[in-house]
Amino acid sequence: MASNLEGPPLAIEAQGLVKRFDGFTAVDGVDLRVPVGAVYGILGPNGAGKTTTLRMLLGIIDPDAGSRRILGAAQPHDVAHAIGYLPEERGLYPAMKATEAIAFLGALRGLPLKEGRRRAHELLERHGLGYAADRQIRQLSKGMAQQVQILGTLVHQPRLVIFDEPFSGLDALNQGKLERMIRGLAETGTTVIFSTHVIAHAERLCDDVAIIAGGKVPFAGPVDAARDRIPQQVRLETGERDGQWRAALPEDARREGPFWNFSLPEGGVEPLLRALIEGDAGILSLSIERAGLHDAFVAIAGEAAARALEVGGEQEIMR
């Protein structure tokens, strides 16, 4: 485990990761610190560098610059037995039976084949796929094959699980199952990292996120800290349409129907309230809302990245 004098121990610590392909910089100085036991999201549009970053962390490819430590090891393959990985492009040997496929994935991570078969049966039963244990992968539906691969990712009981776009290609029912599975893993203390271009998944599941766009990470840290990057939003409804109180509203205040929306002033809510009351605004309602992760993403990564993220999300829905 990487030592971290200023906080919890780290499952992953990467500094200044750079990867170039044919003169194109896919990842440009990425820093990541993933605490042990966290559910960590890597959030960014397609082509942002998520997969390349994960591949560098896993040792599938080597970075051109920078360093990485994964579960305390400089060489990811040295701790491969403690890692589970589900790539974005799923794949299994079509002629293998479901049990054998899971056991094989476990064997690749050092789990004895016999034990792998035993656990495979157990996992398939537990996830309602016991009837498919002796079926060949080619005989399973795409969704079932994906579930088999997910079980193969977990069969050796890894301490760190990395999912690359795990929700991609899953229907809503299976997305829900996967979310529950990720929460279950987190409860057992397993560190989970997943990349996604769907903000809702990250918002529901993650303690920490890294926002990646154009190969750079403009933000990495707790989800709350990302939200705090933009001021809280005030929603005000007044009885009076105009009056002295209007001078108390900040410059970015905009009227939407009966409401005024604006960022919470730096001085906080109390001076604002006082000014509204003294100016006879006739307050009907006032709420302070924290910014969503989407707004935070727009503020941090920029409009262009947010648009790319939305396009990716739409394509995902259409898939």
Add this chain to the structure above:
Amino acid sequence: MSGRLSVLAAAWVVARRDFTAILFSRSFFFFLLGPLFPVVIAVLAGSLGSRVDASQERPVLGVAMAGADVQALERARARLAPALDEELPKLVAIRRLAEGEDYDPAQALAPGKAKVAAMLTGSLERPVLTGPGGLIAAWRGPVAMLAAQARSGTVPAYPAVALKPVARSDAAERKGRFATAQGAQTLLFLLTMMLAGMVLSNLVEEKGNKIIEVLAAAVPMDAVFLGKLFAMLGVSLVGIATWAATAGLLWLGGGIAPERLPDPAVGWPLLIGLGVVYFAMAYLLLGSVFLAIGSMATTVREVQTLSMPVTMAQLMVFFFASFAMTQPGSAVEIAAVLVPFSSPFAMLARAAREPALLPHVLALGWQVLWVALLVRGGARLFRSRVMKSGPAGKAKRSGFRLLRRR
């Protein structure tokens, strides 16, 4: 909880999967039958050839001479036949000429006339051979001998030559071992050519199924390459063992008995053992290159396109090793031993000719080193050229496209 795998243990996991997947596939049965087709064709072609040979009559020399000369020639041939039957042309009297009668030999050689290959005319003092150039040149000596014997009317007493066969003579042994070396080298080449090419398509399945990324994340790519190579080597050895057992059964059953080759310098058991080891080395050396080349291909079609240049490359290696065998002790032979790809072929030929074993130990060490280097190089090339980015970077994935751009 699972434990960390060494490269060899990881290679074993990959090899075990590949080996069983191939061995228990339906296509493996056809793979085993593969060599049967050329054998059947060879047997059919051989029997057809022997039938053609049998149907070919021995060429006959027609004779058109004075009656006494013809008679004298026939007697001379009968006397010489016990010693020289095969060397002498078979004689057929076409015409016994009366005194002063002329005869045109072209008459007998014309189509539809007497079935003779050539005609002998003139007299015993001045015989004339008419016929195809090559044949009459070959018969010139025997006909002169027959004419001389016929003219003299007596035949010298030919002494009986006592035959004392010896087990070996230096020259014969050298020649025999050369033949054994040639046979061993050719067999090694045929097996390698037949089997090593299969490795080309070995990573296409993983790339097509996208499982390559799972493998690459779990174990070092060296282990994937090594595992795949050894799995294919294992499959090949199973095939060879099956074919050898079948050939052995045919031999023991008395059906087909191959011509016995002269004993190799290291003896048959050791030559066979070295043959297996050198086959493994040739397979691993060529296979590691083929695997790396094949790993750049993204489709089966691309692999098929690669098959021909790969076969040509193998042929070149074989020709080089064969040429080196004809120059023992020369710089060419040393080069063939040192060039990793031709080394197993050159060394197997050497085992048939030279009894020393130390060079084999050194050569095997050298070849193992190159296998390790090539596997590592291939794995690195694969990682750097093929394992790139996610779906957004798919366009850049093909190794061939990359090669073209550069």
